[in-house]
Amino acid sequence: MQNTRSRLEKRLALLLAATPPLAARHTAGHTKVDLVYLDEETQDRLNSSPRE
Amino acid sequence: MTNVLKISSHDELISSIPHTLGFTPVSSMVCLALGDGPTARLDIPESPEEIGEFLQALTDVYLHRHHPDRVALVAYGEDGRACVQALAALGEALVNSEVRGPDVGPMLWVNGEEWTDVLEGTHGTVDPGARTRIDAEFALMGRVMPVGRREDLAAAMQGDPTAVAEHLPAAEARALDMDVAARRSEVGWLGARLDQFRRDREYLSDGDAARVLAVLHDSSARDAAVLSMSREDAPVFSEFWQDLVRRAPREVRDSPATMLALSSFLEGKGAQAWTALDQLSESDPLADLVVAALEQAVDPREWDRAVPAAAGALMQQAALRDTVAQERRAHDQDARNAPGVNGAGPESSAPGR
Numbered sequence: 001m002q003n004t005r006s007r008l009e010k011r012l013a014l015l016l017a018a019t020p021p022l023a024a025r026h027t028a029g030h031t032k033v034d035l036v037y038l039d040e041e042t043q044d045r046l047n048s049s050p051r052e
Numbered sequence: 053m054t055n056v057l058k059i060s061s062h063d064e065l066i067s068s069i070p071h072t073l074g075f076t077p078v079s080s081m082v083c084l085a086l087g088d089g090p091t092a093r094l095d096i097p098e099s100p101e102e103i104g105e106f107l108q109a110l111t112d113v114y115l116h117r118h119h120p121d122r123v124a125l126v127a128y129g130e131d132g133r134a135c136v137q138a139l140a141a142l143g144e145a146l147v148n149s150e151v152r153g154p155d156v157g158p159m160l161w162v163n164g165e166e167w168t169d170v171l172e173g174t175h176g177t178v179d180p181g182a183r184t185r186i187d188a189e190f191a192l193m194g195r196v197m198p199v200g201r202r203e204d205l206a207a208a209m210q211g212d213p214t215a216v217a218e219h220l221p222a223a224e225a226r227a228l229d230m231d232v233a234a235r236r237s238e239v240g241w242l243g244a245r246l247d248q249f250r251r252d253r254e255y256l257s258d259g260d261a262a263r264v265l266a267v268l269h270d271s272s273a274r275d276a277a278v279l280s281m282s283r284e285d286a287p288v289f290s291e292f293w294q295d296l297v298r299r300a301p302r303e304v305r306d307s308p309a310t311m312l313a314l315s316s317f318l319e320g321k322g323a324q325a326w327t328a329l330d331q332l333s334e335s336d337p338l339a340d341l342v343v344a345a346l347e348q349a350v351d352p353r354e355w356d357r358a359v360p361a362a363a364g365a366l367m368q369q370a371a372l373r374d375t376v377a378q379e380r381r382a383h384d385q386d387a388r389n390a391p392g393v394n395g396a397g398p399e400s401s402a403p404g405r
Contacts (some may be wrong), residue, residue, distance in 0.1 A: 004338030006192050006271035006274060006275050006337075007270065007271075007275075008275040008278060008279070008359075008362055009271075009274075009275075009278075009309075009337050009338055009341060010353075011362035012278075012341055012355075012358055012359065012362050013341055013344075021132065022265070030325050031094065031105050031108075031109040032346070033092050033093070033094050033109050033110065033113060033322065033346075033349070034073065034092065034093040034094070034202075034322040034323035035090040035091070035320075035322035035346065035349055036072055036073060036074075036090055036091040036092075036114070036320055036321060036322055037090045037092075037351060037352055037353075038072065038090075038091065038320065039320075041193070042072070042193075045058065045059055045068070046059060046072075046084055046086060046091075047086050047087060047123065047174070048058035048059055048060070049058075049059035049060075049064075049065045049086065050059075050060065050061070050062075050083075050158075051122070051124075051157045051158055
């Protein structure tokens with residue numbers, strides 16, 4: 001059974017469309033990059049890592 | 053900020069990566085953003101053609117969509133030549149771009165337990181003590197230990213649907229018979245059940261699992277489930293939806309898989325979100341939104357802000373409709389109560405109505 005897009009989903013789609021920076025739109029590709037958004041504590045830990 | 057432990061060596065940085073990704077990368081480029089922005093993982097390109105897509109995908113993330121202060125690049129693989137070429141090409145693309153990019157460093161090639169700092173020309177072997185220390189720190193933070201490989205994420209979504217399948221026909225028949233009021237009540241039940249899971253983490257009985265799967269076809273039920281999630285509690289809901297994906301019969305597995313993709317995205321776990329999307333048998337509007345969010349590297353905190361806004365806008369629309377309807381009813385009532393033209397009573401029909 002195929003679900004149709006609800007009003008909430010339509011609204012989210014509009015908001016999503018407004019989210020990416022304009023300059024980046026032409027580069028949107030289909031490569032599946034695994035992105036990880038860290039919580040604040042883990043990001044703080046990572047920020048401390050040395051360059052060398 | 054309390055008890056923030058520092059990463060003080062390449063050994064500790066390398067040891068932390070499986071915890072960050074949720075699995076141990078193989079033949080991969082891992083980009084760790086410092087300051088702001090996501091960590092990214094992508095396969096090491098195997099041909100000159102793939103290098104273009106590889107660079108485009110990662111520069112899109114770190115030059116256009118996010119702006120970290122520094123990016124550490126870690127290439128995993130046995131093929132040192134391919135890893136170093138990928139490191140060099142990506143480092144150059146980030147540093148020598150037309151727009152201001154992040155600083156880059158360190159740049160590490162990791163082969164098993166051996167690492168090479170490509171910029172500094174130093175080498176080393178990951179200290180088992182550093183790995184143990186990092187494992188222990190993540191365990192103390194209450195984190196789940198990473199799975200062995202990325203492919204294991206998909207294996208963890210497979211289960212036995214037999215028990216739920218026995219309850220499904222009755223649950224679907226019940227859902228089909230519902231009138232509007234009953235359906236609204238069922239959506240309320242779903243919301244309450246999700247709230248309960250958030251509190252007690254008790255998985256659904258087979259009967260309730262079938263009931264959830266039957267009602268999820270309803271867009272208002274899915275909306276309620278979407279609205280129940282935030283970035284903060286997404287890990288709990290990922291447990292809920294992953295359990296349902298494991299137990300759902302094939303014909304109703306797409307809906308919980310879509311919800312798992314959304315909760316995984318909100319958690320910030322891109323690989324798990326892609327893996328959940330790979331479970332779908334056909335396209336789905338909500339799944340398409342999650343794909344767009346992943347492809348556009350949308351920060352889940354943005355989604356978190358968008359959902360209440362979207363819900364608020366819908367509620368405003370609903371309130372506006374209610375107001376208009378009330379005004380119309382009041383107007384109609386006034387018209388009926390008013391003396392009619394030429395003494396016509398309220399029963400007379402006015403032109404144009």
